[in-house]
Amino acid sequence: MKKFNILGAALLLLAGCATLEQTNLDWIAIGPDFPATKAKNVQILGSKSEITRPYGNLGLLRIKNLKPERDVLKMGVEKGRRFAASKGADAILIGQYNSAEDGASDPRVTLIIYAIKYVDDLSEEDEKAIEDFKVLGILNERSDS
Template identity: 60%
Template sequence: MKKLMICMSLCAALAACAGINQANMDWIPIGPEFPAKASSEIEIFTDRSQITRPYGNLGLLRIKNLDPDRDSLKRGVQRGRRFVASKGGDAMFLGQYNSAEDGAVNPKVTLIIYALKYGDNLTEEDRKAMDNFEVEAALNQTVDF
């Protein structure tokens, strides 16, 4: 019985952590998803001039309410990198908003991440999926891939 209670407590704690992680993330799809890849393959850019290959945008990820310390931000970037990898992206363009800029008493940071897919290595089918998604999204219609 004691083992069952410990196990249930652990499961509840893990579920709470998972809920907190998802609660502060917003994903706005701008393109189709591709097969997932390893997060170590995702390049990180902080300035558009660093991006030298043609690309399309798969979506916008916001990770909100992060503490403005280095470790919290680093964990947020790694979480974003894993998320972009899960969508089949090749790179991410990283920005941030810090509420301290608006005079917040308890400042928090929002990471703003664009998931990028390189266009110079797409198959014709992948390119068509991206084009179709763009057209269908502009028409406000649901796209099934």
């Protein structure tokens, strides 16, 4: 009986992960990628007023077509947190769009996540990432002329 409970829990977990894997994820880079941070250290913020340090926006992540269910949305936030950590973020600022607000018959949620990098305590590696991004931007501008 114990094996069936463990197996059932594992299947539910996989089903939840599969739900998120089928969603559409968009990343719009605004700043450079930094060395990855640990996801557990990435702060989750619900309001811009919670940002109390100087920061830069690394990019915008959209996780689309989520069911408006608490567990699915929590998994989406954690997926966003891991993704932002892979880009070197220190925090994520979360918003959402719910299609139910527009009268959709099968409402879906899009999580809108800003990846934030605090800039008041940058390492040499972080400063190099910023400089490289700046140089690449200049080169791209010149190649478009």
